[in-house]
Amino acid sequence: MTLCLLREISLADDVLVDERDTSAPVPPRTRLLRNTPVRGTLLSDICSPRLVSSTYFSQTSAIVGCNGVFHVASPVPSSSVPNPEVELIEPAVKGTLNVLKACLEAKVKRVIVVSSGAAVGLNPRWPKGQIMDETCWSDKEYCRTTNNWYCLSKTEAESEALEFAKRTGLDVVTVCPNLIWGPLLQSNVNSSSLVLIKRLKEGYESLENRLRMIVDVRDVAEALLLAYEKAEAEGRYICTAHLIRERDLFDKLKSLYPNYNYPKNFTEGREDVTMSSEKLQRLGWSFRPLEETLIDSIESYKKAGILD
Template structure:
């Protein structure tokens, strides 16, 4: 694998699912990584990072907080590139969307970009956004729709259906683009669907909990307004982020989804993989009501992303949950 010893990058939100896996790959590729976490003394946040191959030599941990101005200055200083993955992820039991989600997402993103602006070494910023900032709109409810990088989620529609996480990602990405264009920052944005696969951190994040609820109880916030589940493998997400940094021609947004499926289609895959596993009741004709919203792969494939088959991703996820004793599958 090509080495990158001369390259120093920053990864924010380092203890998270995407960031942890991204850091692992960056270290294996020879990068030096400045990783930010809210509490560098918390073993549940940093021990899995310290255990990564190459961490002893090339991983530096920094305390940083999305809500604190200039908090990311030290971590960003001297870096060639910055991966901003940190953002609050909350789907349920939200009492104050503005305080719990929107302000930390928007202001945190701007804090990171301001730190990048203060560091002349930074050549490119790769922002982890979401398809939540792309497909939450009335247009997505139309039959035979194919979403691409030109689509934008509608803040008003997000508020109407109380999709607060989606609203936070939409507003944070919008703020990032406005700031980057105003200050000449080279920004590339990755918009993944629900990320599945194998995680490194000891504590399962919200998306795993939602996926677990989806296959055990049949209800979950991961189902979009049009009734579909949009999935992508963690390996694809990591690959897209690194390609977005390394490829000089990378630009704009990249939608990232290996499959967009109705519940019955996901359950069919699981039944094939695990015939004795009992799934919740499901409308087996949901896929016949109308065509599921699809996500264009044209632009992201031009970046060089080669998607993991969705059946493999689902199997890896279930096996991972079994190993963590979160799911009993015969």
């Protein structure tokens, strides 16, 4: 997400890339950030979440002189998490608040916080069949009792960010994307892309025919730029483009790439929620066709050696 955002703004203003965890090996995405030719006054913060959540004083000097800050990172569990409060909730919430405190001190004009549809969609009290909009929040207690720790971390971090904005007057806008696919700019695989890659490679005997809400990473980057550049932008924005059932998705993929090991059967299960990006579209946002996203995703996986 960070890399795509930098590519989208590469013809605009300088991006300050601040790498503070100098004892750690430089990951591939950090090397790409450092090598991206950009100009202007935006900050891409690539500290580790633990470092960001422990203090904010070192961030302030990096942010000074920046007109805008995009806070795009949050811990994502790769498997079961032994201590979710320490490993997910605390870095997400404290990290976000520390970035915002530094932005307030540095007199940043606007902060864009990337949240998630996960902070919208887990609300059992939302009226059945009603499309979810920006007034809907995931129920924090429900997230806890169902062990949806990532959803809780994003809900806590986003709600704290907007509360901080109310208390201090800092201009904070949040964007909530759903499942993000699209071409990779790095060789390592992110968790969203892995959802698609596993379904192409692992040959599931049966898969739940759930509803997927998909958005292209390039369209998310455009949404973040709109949220930053449009003076009228305020509050939170759901960012989703295509709603499609798993069965229909893989029928479409089979017509494009017939030789992958697709799921064999689909079962009907829970009733899925749906979300609307109407507010974001009123801001001027549009999105590319799903087929373009699927083709560009798979071609980039093949180029990276992830798919044959």
